[in-house]
Amino acid sequence: MISTLEHVNRLAKEKGPKKLAVLAPEDSEFMLAVKKSRDAGYIEPILIGDREKMKKVADEVGFDISAVEQIPEIDRQAVANLGTAMLFSGDVDMESKGQIPTSYIYRSIIKEESRAGTGRTISVISLWDIPDRNRFTSFTDTGVNIHPDHKAKAAVINNAVFLFHILGYPRPRISVLSGQREFGGTLPSYEDGKLLKEMAAAGEFGECEIVEATSFADFFLNRGEQLKSYQDIDLSNLPEILLVPSLDTGNILCKLDFFLDVNRRSLVMTSKGPALIPSRSDFCDSIMGEIAMGVVVADRLQEGVN
Amino acid sequence: MIGTFHDIIETARKEGAKKRVAAPSVTKEHIEILSEAAEANLIVPIMIGKGQDIEDAVKQTPLASLQYEILDEKDSLGALTRAMQMVKEHEADILMQGGVSQKAFIDSVLNGDKGLLTSKRASFVSIFQLLKRDKLILATDTFINSEPTLPEKQVILENALVLAGILEMESPKVAALASIEQVNPAIPSTLDAAILSKMSQRGQFGDVVVEGPLDIDCALDKNAAERKGLSSIVTGNVDIYLTPDIDVGYLLAQLLVFIGKMQMIGTVMGTSVPLIVNLPFVSRDNKVAEIALAALIHQRGARHG
Numbered sequence: 001m002i003s004t005l006e007h008v009n010r011l012a013k014e015k016g017p018k019k020l021a022v023l024a025p026e027d028s029e030f031m032l033a034v035k036k037s038r039d040a041g042y043i044e045p046i047l048i049g050d051r052e053k054m055k056k057v058a059d060e061v062g063f064d065i066s067a068v069e070q071i072p073e074i075d076r077q078a079v080a081n082l083g084t085a086m087l088f089s090g091d092v093d094m095e096s097k098g099q100i101p102t103s104y105i106y107r108s109i110i111k112e113e114s115r116a117g118t119g120r121t122i123s124v125i126s127l128w129d130i131p132d133r134n135r136f137t138s139f140t141d142t143g144v145n146i147h148p149d150h151k152a153k154a155a156v157i158n159n160a161v162f163l164f165h166i167l168g169y170p171r172p173r174i175s176v177l178s179g180q181r182e183f184g185g186t187l188p189s190y191e192d193g194k195l196l197k198e199m200a201a202a203g204e205f206g207e208c209e210i211v212e213a214t215s216f217a218d219f220f221l222n223r224g225e226q227l228k229s230y231q232d233i234d235l236s237n238l239p240e241i242l243l244v245p246s247l248d249t250g251n252i253l254c255k256l257d258f259f260l261d262v263n264r265r266s267l268v269m270t271s272k273g274p275a276l277i278p279s280r281s282d283f284c285d286s287i288m289g290e291i292a293m294g295v296v297v298a299d300r301l302q303e304g305v306n
Numbered sequence: 307m308i309g310t311f312h313d314i315i316e317t318a319r320k321e322g323a324k325k326r327v328a329a330p331s332v333t334k335e336h337i338e339i340l341s342e343a344a345e346a347n348l349i350v351p352i353m354i355g356k357g358q359d360i361e362d363a364v365k366q367t368p369l370a371s372l373q374y375e376i377l378d379e380k381d382s383l384g385a386l387t388r389a390m391q392m393v394k395e396h397e398a399d400i401l402m403q404g405g406v407s408q409k410a411f412i413d414s415v416l417n418g419d420k421g422l423l424t425s426k427r428a429s430f431v432s433i434f435q436l437l438k439r440d441k442l443i444l445a446t447d448t449f450i451n452s453e454p455t456l457p458e459k460q461v462i463l464e465n466a467l468v469l470a471g472i473l474e475m476e477s478p479k480v481a482a483l484a485s486i487e488q489v490n491p492a493i494p495s496t497l498d499a500a501i502l503s504k505m506s507q508r509g510q511f512g513d514v515v516v517e518g519p520l521d522i523d524c525a526l527d528k529n530a531a532e533r534k535g536l537s538s539i540v541t542g543n544v545d546i547y548l549t550p551d552i553d554v555g556y557l558l559a560q561l562l563v564f565i566g567k568m569q570m571i572g573t574v575m576g577t578s579v580p581l582i583v584n585l586p587f588v589s590r591d592n593k594v595a596e597i598a599l600a601a602l603i604h605q606r607g608a609r610h611g
Binding site: 027029130146177178179181182183184185187189215216217219220221224225226227228229230233235238244245246247248249250251252253255256258259260262279280281283 | 413584
């Protein structure tokens with residue numbers, strides 16, 4: 001079981017380099033992460049984007065890209081299409097979003113999945129490494145679906161369970177998060193949880209468990225119990241997969257890493273390998289960590305497939 | 307400046323008048339909390355419920371030698387009705403949920419005709435103490451309103467601004483949160499946030515800056531915001547986080563408590579008197595600060611005039 005980011009970084013060194021299609025690395029912070037990941041032996045990058053812009057930011061961070069494979073392309077959608085096509089044809093092991101709108105990479109993945117007839121939908125999973133937890137917790141879908149219905153949420157669960165199985169968690173626990181309280185009627189997010197539990201019981205998601213709890217208070221306190229002391233909070237009660245009700249909830253919760261002592265790694269699990277989705281505001285270390293995560297996931301996926 | 311929970315307790319104490327707290331159907335645990343607040347010279351508890359049981363429990367606490375009142379009322383809902391009556395007749399200054407169930411309490415106090423609403427809408431504000439410096443931040447609505455519309459969000463914001471004033475926040479900076487910082491017609495929260503931001507720009511909230519939509523990374527981190535091309539005095543220095551709906555608000559508050567280990571207290575704004583609600587994730591250690599906050603709101607709250 002892969003349980004911490006330190007473990008991920010170690011494995012990435014061991015299993016790399018993997019071929020990474022980098023979609024428009026045209027920001028210096030981002031290019032620096034590509035350089036460092038290459039130096040660390042994680043990746044062999046293929047840079048797709050505006051040649052001049054890539055050269056400029058590479059110079060800024062002291063990265064000599066003359067010996068790195070480059071595909072010049074200015075059109076943003078074409079950049080995404082090229083990288084995703086390479087992922088699906090097996091020319092690269094993974095892809096990462098640089099300075100292109102996220103929706104473009106989603107669009108290209110949806111097209112390739114449909115062409116491959118996999119039936120897979122796309123969703124973003126954001127993994128959290130919390131100190132002293134020694135297990136990943138994740139939020140999903142944090143990037144694609146604005147207000148998923150229970151069917152879309154079922155697909156999101158499937159993608160997350162797939163990833164956790166790859167990471168070596170045989171039976172991940174899932175919570176369908178909701179703002180449901182004892183008053184104020186029944187929220188749609190809570191209703192969906194009931195439907196999804198029925199689907200889980202019917203075996204629709206494979207080996208996993210949907211827990212009863214729908215909020216953090218439920219994870220850590222018994223019904224009717226009041227929090228006594230912060231020392232009593234037992235983080236092992238935190239499920240591995242937190243299914244969020246909406247994009248607003250997912251995005252706002254998962255990016256609290258900017259505030260708290262936790263680290264986040266976000267990716268889309270395509271049928272052919274990981275697509276990394278760093279936030280436009282992420283800094284070099286975080287992007288590099290995301291690349292390491294991608295290397296490990298790609299490696300595990302290939303191991304399973306071959 | 308009021309920067310910590312300790313400051314709240316000290317300020318409430320200094321401002322004098324001990325507040326009368328109407329507390330229906332109290333259990334031993336509530337009585338212990340009330341006793342601590344009375345010992346801190348913040349309140350005089352008026353406990354409504356099974357008289358003999360309350361009397362016996364009081365004797366186990368320092369409250370026994372302090373000022374208190376017991377009103378005998380066997381029935382739980384009857385106790386709540388009586389407590390609300392006292393509030394309406396100005397015989398009590400603060401209402402505590404006590405042993406009344408969440409649903410019964412919230413439904414009764416927020417009832418349009420018979421309840422305690424004064425604002426167009428009541429809302430819940432979480433107050434967090436930052437870990438690294440003496441500053442309080444507010445998040446709202448984290449408990450009461452499920453799916454507020456734009457006019458409702460406006461009231462929720464105005465309610466929070468009243469509290470910001472009581473806590474001496476000068477020119478409060480508000481982040482109207484959404485999933486992204488761009489206005490996207492497909493994401494309703496970004497539209498509401500943009501409109502509130504525009505209203506603030508036109509001075510409709512007074513000396514307040516509302517920035518929105520802001521995603522949480524831009525709200526929390528000035529550098530992150532600048533990488534997204536967003537420059538504002540609000541980013542990285544937010545006083546009030548306005549959440550788009552209850553899924554976000556309720557879960558955000560809990561995540562900050564349980565994973566972020568941040569100390570939190572809360573209060574209901576928009577009612578004729580401050581309310582002390584039983585939220586399971588307000589730690590026992592912070593209940594006296596929560597009562598002190600209610601006392602301070604009553605003392606300073608212009609809305610009660």
